[in-house]
Amino acid sequence: REEAKSVVLVDDPSKEAKKTKIYAVPELIGSRVRIQGWVHRFRPQKTNYFLVVRDGSAMLQCILTGDCIRTLDALDLTTESTVEVVGTIEKVKEGQTAPGGVELLVDYWKIIGRAPGGAEAFEGRLQPDTDASIRADLRHLELRGEIATSVMRVRALLLRAFRERFNARRITEVTPPCMVQTSVEGGSTLFEFDYYGAPAYLTQSSQLYLETVLPSLGDVYCIQESFRAEKSLTRRHLSEYTHLEAELVFIQFKDLLDHLEGMICEVVDVLLADPVASEIIKALNPDFVAPARPFMRLDYRDAIKYLNEHGITKEDGSDHVIGDDIAEAAERKMTDQIGKPIMLIHFPKLLKAFYMQPLASAPDFTESVDVLMPGVGEVVGGSMRITDYDTLMAAYKREGIPSEPYYWFTDQRKYGTTEHGGYGLGVERFLAWLLKRYTVRECSLYPRWMGRATP
Ligand code: 4AD
Structure with a gap:
């Protein structure tokens, strides 16, 4: 010295x-x-x-x-x-x-x-065996680590790749509001807050707003935070997540499925061609291979059959029947068994949100799709939307939704309605699949889940 x-x-x-x-x-x-x-x-x-x-x-x-x-x-x-x-x-x-x-x-x-x-000393603050809640408290320090840095780097490249592929299709980016006074995906997961004395919510999905600009901008997308007051602690649920949503006009259901498959595969290709992203993917998910096209398209009714034939029961141990919601565990088991991306299509009307277009051949089912990925399960939810004014009014009624606050959405069916559809992709879930992360919490900069909104 x-x-x-x-x-x-x-x-x-x-x-x-x-x-x-x-x-x-x-x-x-x-x-x-x-x-x-x-x-x-x-x-x-x-x-x-x-x-x-x-x-x-x-x-x-x-x-x-x-x-x-x-x-x-x-x-x-x-x-x-x-x-x-x-x-x-x-x-x-x-x-x-x-x-x-x-x-x-x-x-x-x-x-x-x-x-x-x-x-x-820094190296003493976060050890491999550090308790998960302390890790969460120290997220600001964990973000300096090599794994978290790698995940955030690929996250940035992933968003860039999506924007690039949207741009290549002449799909325009818009920024809808986060503070809203209508719900999209049902009241049970709404975060409510006081808005100058009136009730308002944090948005669950920007879909309805995207639909309103189809007549002016044509196909549109947004990358926006969505909020869900999820009451369960699972490895794939956040209270705030990055929602990548697109809405496409003058299309049919098959076009929606083809578009989704194309976007996912092209984005993966862009990342694998990027030296930084591909090196990280190789390090974190060495067995990753780009998914083959076409994706398996599995009708909901065939999925119920699959679950029963493969002994994947409901939580209470009973067989699935048509009309049942497929719970997260069963969905993941099936997806992991099949081992490749699945487009699960044609969900029952009663399981899904009010706005979904019924199937012409079986009106109790809908032109809907969930994209399921091994290891994670659902990463995308999408559908064709009801085009007819009267059908939409009947759907509000069926779901017990007052139509007045939705006047701006309903007007789309009045002033030049058209076939259209879209989807929402959970960015953290997509990353969890791509980088083989155990939970979506690793894929968010500062993840929020039930009971956690710090740091
Ligand atoms: O299936 P969801 O609820 O669909 C919608 O919100 C549609 N309105 C989207 C649309 O068509 N524009 O959500 C879409 C996706 C899910 O597939 C999932 O990846 C993700 O959003 N997601 C969540 N991710 C993390 N935590 C949560 N609590 C999530 N809830 C949905």
Whole structure:
């Protein structure tokens, strides 16, 4: 420590250093660069320190030698401290590996913000066996970890890929409101709040709003938070989730299914062609293969038959009958047995929301679809919508929904009605499937579920 005290590192202003982000350094071999970031890991040795610095764009291995390791900062270094490192970028030596294939030979560095060591040291806060509720309290720290970072990176690339594929189809993005005074998916999962003295809700789905702009913008989509006051704690339910919804006009049910299948497969292809996303998918879900087209299309009535023939019973141990809701556990068991994406179609009218178009051949069933993925189950719910004014009015009545607050939605059936349909995809569920995560909670930045709205 005495020797370290006498060593004061000085940055040499005569040697120019280009301030850069780490993602760009593989192109800067031989240049002197200045990097700012967090100490992800470090390994102090007698004659050199190996430091892995992270700046949010990538990681960089840095090598400190000589006077660089004889400073007080070097003695006091801790992980998650912020540092500035300056030096020359070199290719890693033959037979060695480092992120990006390069390393930084440091000639000057300093600590910008020292993270605590000892009892408060970062690495002690989150251990593999840390209790789940403490992990949830420490989500802001967990997000610095490699797995959470990877999931969030793919999440961003996934949203970009969806936008790109929507754009390629000339489907326009809109931003519907989150504060609403009507429900879409039934009253039981509505979050209610006081809106200047009147009751209002957090949106469950933007579908009805998307439908209203078909006559002006044509096919539309949105990527918007949806809210569900779910009263159960499952691995696939959040209270707030990112809902990717699209609405397509002048289509028939088969077109809706083809579109969905096309979007899912193209988005997967885009991600597998992306070097960052494909590397993460390989690391987190090594057995992942792009789903084959066409997806299996399974009529609800055949699914009930499948469940009974394969001994997948209801929760009370009895057989399923037509008209039963297929519970989450049964649905997942069937999907995992079949082992590939399933489009489960034609649900009974009474199980589904008021707006679904009845099947012409069997009006007690609907032109509806759930896309089921192995490991997760339902990731998409969609349908064709009732086009006829009188049928819609009868549907409100059947479901006990007062029609007045929906006047703006009903008007679509008055002023030029048309066949149309759409869907909602749960982004966290899609990611849980793609990256083989145990729960959707890992796929949300700051997940909310029953009893948890912090941090
Ligand atoms: O099946 P849902 O309820 O359908 C609708 O909301 C339609 N109005 C969508 C539309 O047609 N525009 O929800 C659609 C999807 C589900 O398949 C699921 O992936 C996701 O939203 N989802 C949830 N994800 C996480 N937590 C929850 N509590 C979810 N509820 C639905």
